[in-house]
């Protein structure tokens with residue numbers, strides 16, 4: 416039976432110019448390049464310049480995705496920005512991006528699910544397209560986590576980076592099988608009981624300027640278990656296994672989390688797109704950045720089956736399976 420699908424027709428990314436190697440932290444904190452590499456796999460990350468905001472990074476990534484798809488801004492029906500670090504409390508980063516792209520139609524809104532934001536955004540974009548509320552959705556993951564880091568906390572500030580990635584999803588009528596291009600499965604979860612193991616200790620209604628706080632070991636423990644669980648649920652819903660997947664494109668938080676999850680799913684590391692070494696953890700931007708870099712490197716090819724998964728503050732986590 417024919418089925419309406421949301422298919423990725425273009426991908427792009429943008430990274431701020433400033434590259435920060437691990438050695439940058441050695442002069443400021445009791446840490447070392449060796450410790451950061453061994454515990455996280457991170458070698459360097461990009462930080463936005465002073466005054467360079469999420470909407471600027473997002474607009475550049477979005478323009479690149481539109482270019483790759485051969486579409487103009489006014490071809491888009493909906494813009495979704497997944498971010499936890501918007502320029503302003505309101506309006507949404509998405510409406511600012513809409514204006515910066517020169518878009519005069521459609522609608523725009525943000526999704527806030529921290530590091531799981533892009534997976535939640537993919538699920539929302541899919542729902543809009545499958546339900547007929549949009550034919551083309553521009554989905555962007557963009558973050559400037561450098562603006563919420565506590566530079567005196569060595570257990571968190573070495574982990575994160577800034578950047579943006581974007582995909583243009585378009586409606587397509589497909590045959591209704593696992594061979595179809597587009598989004599084939601989605602699986603979302605959250606559990607607010609774990610809100611205090613990863614959070615920012617301030618915000619608009621508390622009238623505090625907040626910084627990221629994390630119980631690293633606890634987050635690690637939840638991450639491995641929950642990521643493998645959601646990925647397996649998506650695979651099961653299509654009656655396939657890890658062996659059918661061409662590329663795992665995970666949220667890039669920590670190489671050890673990625674390796675453990677891949678192992679649980681029976682995927683060799685040769686089939687994992689890895690960018691954490693050069694990007695650090697860019698939260699909602701990490702998966703679209705990895706998709707774009709994976710295409711640029713020639714790893715991801717048209718027709719490949721991709722599995723993405725992410726977890727972040729909330730806790731919120733989920734997975735998506737799509738054919739490229």
Ligand code: ACO
Pocket residue numbers: 445446447450451454455530569570571573574613629630631632633634635638666668669696698726727728
């Ligand atoms: N340099 C040197 N030493 C450090 C550093 C640092 N940057 N950070 C922590 N340490 C020290 C600690 O103080 C501790 O010292 P102690 O034993 O004297 O108390 C020691 O290293 C071990 O600390 P642990 O927290 O047990 O180290 P662990 O091996 O768990 O690694 C890490 C810490 C990397 C944060 C790990 O727990 C982790 O990756 N957790 C997942 C968190 C994550 O990725 N969060 C991202 C956001 S959520 C997400 O995107 C999934």
